[in-house]
Amino acid sequence: MDIKKIAQDLFDREICELEKVKNKISDSLEIVVNLILESKGKVVITGIGKSGIIGKKIAATLASTGTLTVFMNSAEGLHGDLGMINKNDIVIAISNSGNSDEVISIIPSIKKIGATIVAMTANPNSRLGKESFAVLDIGVEKEGCPLNLAPMSSTTSTLVMGDALAAVLIKARNFKPENFAVYHPGGSLGRRLLMKVRDVMHKDLPIVKLRSDMDTIIMTMTKKRLGLVCVVNNEKLLGIITEGDIRRALKMKDKFFDMNAEDIMTKNYTSATEDIMALDALELMENRESQISVLPVLKDEKVVGVVRIHDLLNVVGK
Template sequence: MTLSAPNLLQLARDTLDIESAALQGLKARLDDRFVRAVEMILGVQGRVVVTGMGKSGHIGRKIAATLASTGTPAMFVHPAEASHGDLGMIKAVDVVLGISNSGESDELVAILPVLKRQGVPLIAMTGGLQSSLARHADVVLDSSVEKEACPLNLAPTASTTAQLALGDALAVALLDARGFKPEDFARSHPGGSLGRRLLTHVSDVMRSGDQVPCVLPEAGFSELMREMSHKGLGASAVADAQGRVLGIFTDGDLRRLIEKGQDLRALKAAEVMHAHPRTIRQDALAVEAADMMEQHRITSILVVDEQGVLCGALNTNDLMRAKVI
């Protein structure tokens, strides 16, 4: 059967309406059982072991991943595999989150008595409030829906959306209860852009040692130019004998001097430098350096240590290579 574009769009809108209604119903039913589930998870010494069959299992894998990345140790165990040895992964110090819309999935129901004998706390996420899963559970989270978005009311659609949203609600509540911070999230995601932004320090990306262009204040203009050209930063620091930063001279400063028509050969570094330049500590986050450079419209910045002594330099190219910007 060929459907017209209006009919296809109407089916899509109906699906979204049904799933939106399912989430609103879920929101209205939240009660002390949700609070007890959160408290139970916070109270265990082990992990949250998420389990479920079929589409509920797919949702369970995502919930376990979300919990783990937001500060709650979690893993997924397939209930069918659990009956063939993987139950050994689950300890009495853990808590099990069992997910099943009906609450009667054979593979899941089969392991419930074993979990009970081991003394493992069980949280059920189910639409079957009188089901085997619900009867074995210490806490039942009602994930029931009035109907599926599937026109046949068969394929898990609205029910899996409700499970996913309820799992996210658990993760967010636990995240807040644990005082989870952006830097904690970054430590779980070191390979992503957020990890780089929150874990990369200036000292990780700066130029240091002989790579840092620097001259004394009495250096002649020719020496200053050689230092800038040789180090390739587009700028040079001017520092005293102890390494304390006195100023900076940049390509932009050079252009402005040329425009004025001055005799550059007779000038000293102290005469052409921009005094009291902006600096950043080596232990600052690299993203702070990027923000400072953007805010003040500069392309290079000098790096100092805890005593204010020059120890490095970086420019926007360094930050781009490190994928901080």
């Protein structure tokens, strides 16, 4: 048995079917998008079985990208969950056949409530299709299953149609990464998109004066352990001294301990403000000819913090 070949054949069959479904996209998608954009209610996704499982994922995607969306199992709808639907809502009912008993059974009640029904089905001429305001055709000719029995291509096409709907709505709403972050505050994703430099910078600063000697510079750098010292005069940052600056100064052994901060500091330093995103600060440090590992953080030319590259990597990851 050629396991790799079987798996690749499955991919080929499903990709082929997705191409066919893509070519079925019609003005109905535009109708559904406009319904959602103009709606004063929410979107309710409903389905049963594997269609219900896919429906949960579609509902989660829509909800996380700015569309108020909930999932309702069609069978539970028959036993009270229809109470979550109101007349301003749009109900997207998923049924590959368009004749699933549980889905069909709740249609009269949904219509009585006054909500708008949209079908996601492979059979536009089914009962569900005929009862709906608009139909998104997800019909495939063959399942990915070698026996052409288990729902594979059909569930994939349903999922991708839901993703297509979400993608259009993201564009229509001008939904931005910072909006996305609001719905994902936990975990690495939330940190990547929400964290600012002020949230990770060190405020206990290694500061020396313009005429500070090498002993003072080295002791200050060692004590604060941030990889640099800030050379300050009247709270204004004049330059920074990094470990690299110290190593370069050591090449002049005879003069090393006669030097002061002004002699070895970097005047044309790169800095950040406390309001920029941590992810942007990381890009600032990495996307340059010579990568830097530490940044002074300024506010009105005054140094208010220091941020290190591994602080940023711990927060936003890569």
